[in-house]
Amino acid sequence: METCTYDLDHSAVAATHYYRAYEGDRVNLCLDCANRFGYPQYLVEYPRPWRPEFGYLVTVLNGEPSGDELPEIYPMDGNAAEFWLDLLGCKEVDYLLADAAWEPYRPHYSEHGGVTYEAQRVTCLPVVQVTRSVIV
Ligand SMILES: [Zn+2]
Known part of the structure; x- marks a missing residue:
């Protein structure tokens, strides 16, 4: 499971989105961080798990x-x-x-x-x- 790397206090929270940092690294965001992120157009959503x-x-x-x-x-x-x-x-x-x-x-x-x-x-x-x- 990818976890939030955007806020260091969220290291156990599942990531729902990511963006590419300047160096190409992925920065993972949990839903809470993603909702507060100032540039939502740069966020990519991870595929959601499906259920019946x-x-x-x-x-x-x-x-x-x-x-x-x-x-x-x-x-x-x-x-x-x-x-x-x-x-x-x-x-x-x-x-x-x-x-x-x-x-x-x-x-x-x-x-x-x-x-x-x-x-x-x-x-x-x-x-x-x-x-x-x-x-x-
Ligand atoms: Zn977070």
Whole structure:
């Protein structure tokens, strides 16, 4: 682990950023030092460790053969799932996502106006938001 070399009192604190000193040496900064650093444009962020996250697979079924396979393979984070379900007319977004969280890896359904909303919670790598065009 790289530790903060910017403040000598921080020798045990993990570094989150660094910059190159004039001689080419790396100067490591912890998050606290990085936030107070006067020239943030010279700071380079160390890659953050990743950890598994929760994602939701959200599908809307309206009786038509599904032509959109993207939602079945790309999980969204909780906020995006809530946003899309609400936008697409689901009236029980909170209940649906709560059910999905309670029992992951199983599809959960909510119906409204002849449309079925399906949500399934999965564990995934950090979610990269996919921008989709939606015809409402
Ligand atoms: Zn520091």
